[in-house]
Amino acid sequence: MITIYDADRCPYCDRVRLALAEKGLEYEVVEVDLDDRPAWIYDKNPLGRVPVLEEGEYVLPESAFINEDLEERWPEPALWPAGLGWPLHPSRFPFASVAPANRLPHCRPVQATAGMTRTDPSPRPTRT
Numbered sequence: 248m249i250t251i252y253d254a255d256r257c258p259y260c261d262r263v264r265l266a267l268a269e270k271g272l273e274y275e276v277v278e279v280d281l282d283d284r285p286a287w288i289y290d291k292n293p294l295g296r297v298p299v300l301e302e303g304e305y306v307l308p309e310s311a312f313i314n315e316d317l318e319e320r321w322p323e324p325a326l327w328p329a330g331l332g333w334p335l336h337p338s339r340f341p342f343a344s345v346a347p348a349n350r351l352p353h354c355r356p357v358q359a360t361a362g363m364t365r366t367d368p369s370p371r372p373t374r375t
């Protein structure tokens with residue numbers, strides 16, 4: 248079962264909740280009080296932020312990467328059009344502030360993309 252560490256007022260959590268709803272995935276929510284954050288949240292995200300997805304031993308912070316991970320594991324229905332290139336580059340997520348990978352050592356997608364730069368050749372989609 249997927250667990251989402253969540254805060255009701257958080258737009259980044261909204262982003263993940265929307266993706267989960269779109270894909271029809273079941274999940275449980277652990278509400279985190281952002282005004283009085285529990286110490287254990289830093290075990291799940293060294294930055295102490297929500298959202299964080301947890302599934303067994305797998306712990307993944309950062310809403311953009313969570314959604315990318317959901318897309319990878321449950322591709323249907325797709326969250327974005329085909330042909331954008333894969334994996335998606337963080338710069339395509341305007342609201343994603345991506346932490347340095349060394350602060351998120353357990354975060355596979357962040358590590359996978361951390362070496363990329365804005366000059367990487369994956370083409371940006373063009374609007375028609």
Ligand SMILES: N[C@@H](CCC(=O)N[C@@H](CS)C(=O)NCC(=O)O)C(=O)O
Pocket residue numbers: 254256257258259260281294295296297298308309310311342343344345
């Ligand atoms: N880039 C992160 C941002 C997450 C974020 O800033 N969450 C806020 C709540 S909306 C938070 O946990 N703030 C606590 C803090 O920054 O200390 C993401 O996309 O998941």
